[in-house]
Amino acid sequence: MSHMYLTGFPLLILLLAFAGVMPFLLMTIAQIVQFKAPGKGKYTTYESGMEPFGDARIQFDVKFYMYALLFIVFDIETVFLFPWAITYGNLELDSMAFMGMLLVEMTIFIGILLVGLIYAFRRDALKWQ
Amino acid sequence: MVELVSVLKTMAVSQVQSYPDWLAQLFGFIGVSLPDDFLLFQWAVILFTAIAIVGQAAVVFMVLMERKVLAWLTQRIGPNRVGPFGLLQTLADGVKLLFKEDIMTRDQDKLLFTLGPALFFLPCFVVYALIPFTSELLAIALPTGALLFFALSSISVIGIVISGWASNNKYSLLGGMRSAAQAISYEIPLVLAVLAVVLYAGTMNIRDIIEMQNNGAFGFPFGFISWFSIWLFPLSFIIFFISSIAEVNRIPFDLPEAESELVSGYNTEYTGMKFATFFLAEYAALFAMGALTVCFFFGGYYSPLGGLLSETLKIDVILQSLIGIDGFAGLVRQLEMISWMMLKTYIFIFVAMWIRGSLPRLKPDELMGFSWKFLIPLSLINIFMIAIQKYWHVTSDLTFGLAWAAVLVLGVGGFCVMMSRHFTAKLEERFKPALT
Numbered sequence: 001m002s003h004m005y006l007t008g009f010p011l012l013i014l015l016l017a018f019a020g021v022m023p024f025l026l027m028t029i030a031q032i033v034q035f036k037a038p039g040k041g042k043y044t045t046y047e048s049g050m051e052p053f054g055d056a057r058i059q060f061d062v063k064f065y066m067y068a069l070l071f072i073v074f075d076i077e078t079v080f081l082f083p084w085a086i087t088y089g090n091l092e093l094d095s096m097a098f099m100g101m102l103l104v105e106m107t108i109f110i111g112i113l114l115v116g117l118i119y120a121f122r123r124d125a126l127k128w129q
Numbered sequence: 130m131v132e133l134v135s136v137l138k139t140m141a142v143s144q145v146q147s148y149p150d151w152l153a154q155l156f157g158f159i160g161v162s163l164p165d166d167f168l169l170f171q172w173a174v175i176l177f178t179a180i181a182i183v184g185q186a187a188v189v190f191m192v193l194m195e196r197k198v199l200a201w202l203t204q205r206i207g208p209n210r211v212g213p214f215g216l217l218q219t220l221a222d223g224v225k226l227l228f229k230e231d232i233m234t235r236d237q238d239k240l241l242f243t244l245g246p247a248l249f250f251l252p253c254f255v256v257y258a259l260i261p262f263t264s265e266l267l268a269i270a271l272p273t274g275a276l277l278f279f280a281l282s283s284i285s286v287i288g289i290v291i292s293g294w295a296s297n298n299k300y301s302l303l304g305g306m307r308s309a310a311q312a313i314s315y316e317i318p319l320v321l322a323v324l325a326v327v328l329y330a331g332t333m334n335i336r337d338i339i340e341m342q343n344n345g346a347f348g349f350p351f352g353f354i355s356w357f358s359i360w361l362f363p364l365s366f367i368i369f370f371i372s373s374i375a376e377v378n379r380i381p382f383d384l385p386e387a388e389s390e391l392v393s394g395y396n397t398e399y400t401g402m403k404f405a406t407f408f409l410a411e412y413a414a415l416f417a418m419g420a421l422t423v424c425f426f427f428g429g430y431y432s433p434l435g436g437l438l439s440e441t442l443k444i445d446v447i448l449q450s451l452i453g454i455d456g457f458a459g460l461v462r463q464l465e466m467i468s469w470m471m472l473k474t475y476i477f478i479f480v481a482m483w484i485r486g487s488l489p490r491l492k493p494d495e496l497m498g499f500s501w502k503f504l505i506p507l508s509l510i511n512i513f514m515i516a517i518q519k520y521w522h523v524t525s526d527l528t529f530g531l532a533w534a535a536v537l538v539l540g541v542g543g544f545c546v547m548m549s550r551h552f553t554a555k556l557e558e559r560f561k562p563a564l565t
Binding site: 019058 | 177180181226227228229230231232233234235236237243246247250251252253254255257258268269276294296297298299300301302306309310313314316317320321324327328329330331332333392397398401402403405406494497501502505506509512513516517519520523524533536537540544547551
């Protein structure tokens with residue numbers, strides 16, 4: 001039954017090809033039909049009318065990376081929760097004890113992560129200065 | 130190698146999606162008899178064309194609708210010059226953008242600058258494959274559809290970050306980074322809200338979730354009684370709706386392109402067709418999110434009246450006998466489904482536009498705090514509530530469930546007390562200068 005998860009993928013690939021090609025097609029058409037009027041100041045970076053100074057690619061604040069780290073933890077948690085949800089939602093009546101066990105296990109799992117979130121919160125990792 | 134070929138053959142056979150009977154009958158009426166091997170490819174092409182047309186038309190209409198709704202909210206008239214009621218305004222704008230000069234400044238990364246809009250556009254349209262417009266007009270009824278939808282739609286933020294970086298503009302870079310921070314923060318409550326639906330439905334297949342919502346509950350025949358939003362998950366619907374507005378970068382969460390501080394964020398340097406690509410993709414994403422809200426919480430393509438029109442009143446059969454074409458009833462049923470789907474989706478899109486016309490933009494710290502300190506704990510609590518409800522539903526064993534609910538209430542209560550102390554302290558800090 002492994003192939004049942006692949007049903008209909010050719011159409012997805014067709015849409016993927018359509019969505020991948022279309023923007024490039026539009027840009028190519030625009031390159032052909034557009035009217036070019038080169039100007040002196042036209043090809044400098046926009047900076048509210050001033051001469052741009054320095055490079056825009058600067059070092060970035062660490063706060064972005066703190067959120068990214070937290071995101072990875074919670075995203076993986078979400079991925080782990082999906083199989084749990086499917087199993088939990090499809091249990092039969094004769095596995096009542098198993099269902100209770102699943103609930104307790106998931107509470108412990110989420111509880112640990114919530115403690116992590118509270119820790120990050122107390123250490124001001126979620127503070128946006 | 131031989132084994133691989135045989136596996137691929139089995140896969141190809143299993144991918145055959147049979148075309149519906151009414152389609153064969155309709156084709157028979159115009160004198161074309163569908164061959165027995167009218168299988169994967171032809172049906173796929175028909176489906177693909179229909180989905181592409183529906184998607185593009187929806188986007189073109191939405192742009193006009195947004196301008197009209199915003200005009201109406203601010204007591205203006207809106208576009209009314211091109212075509213009747215300004216209906217062709219979007220097409221005219223598209224043609225204008227096509228002829229605009231495509232400016233690339235000296236310091237840009239040329240390759241990434243071109244790749245960015247395309248990468249943003251790609252996932253926004255591919256997710257249309259997963260939206261069931263009707264029970265037949267659906268590219269893939271994938272058993273992991275809900276998960277794949279979010280996996281695909283979260284790619285689009287990479288396009289924004291790439292274009293922000295490649296522009297070599299300070300506003301663009303800030304917009305791109307803010308967009309990344311916002312997208313990762315609001316993706317978690319979004320997926321957790323969907324997880325509650327998946328938990329209750331026991332499936333990730335979007336079509337099965339819709340079918341579950343049409344069964345009718347408590348012996349009522351009407352469809353809307355069993356919609357997940359009505360009595361099962363008001364909380365997850367609210368979380369989902371707020372996070373989906375944040376995911377598609379709309380006001381009040383439009384910090385990546387905040388025009389009052391970042392000019393227009395990540396697309397400051399974009400002109401012509403590249404800008405149009407961003408524009409199209411944004412609206413495509415908004416439509417996909419609205420359609421998904423309808424699928425998960427509002428019964429998808431089913432009518433709120435249940436089977437009143439086609440099963441009780443038999444409108445489709447009556448129309449078929451009036452017109453006299455076999456298979457017309459099937460077409461009418463499909464049209465009814467797509468009409469309901471579009472109507473409900475556009476209601477949500479209208480609400481998103483209404484919000485845009487009404488609310489001011491959030492501050493960055495408020496935006497991030499709202500997700501991490503409020504929405505994520507709330508959605509975790511919501512999952513437990515649904516799990517306990519499901520436990521009662523399956524086992525009717527109240528003792529364990531009640532004990533577990535008590536434990537959770539204590540935990541949640543403690544959390545709420547902690548949060549309220551935090552926010553009170555924050556408010557006092559903010560208003561200290563005014564108080565003293």
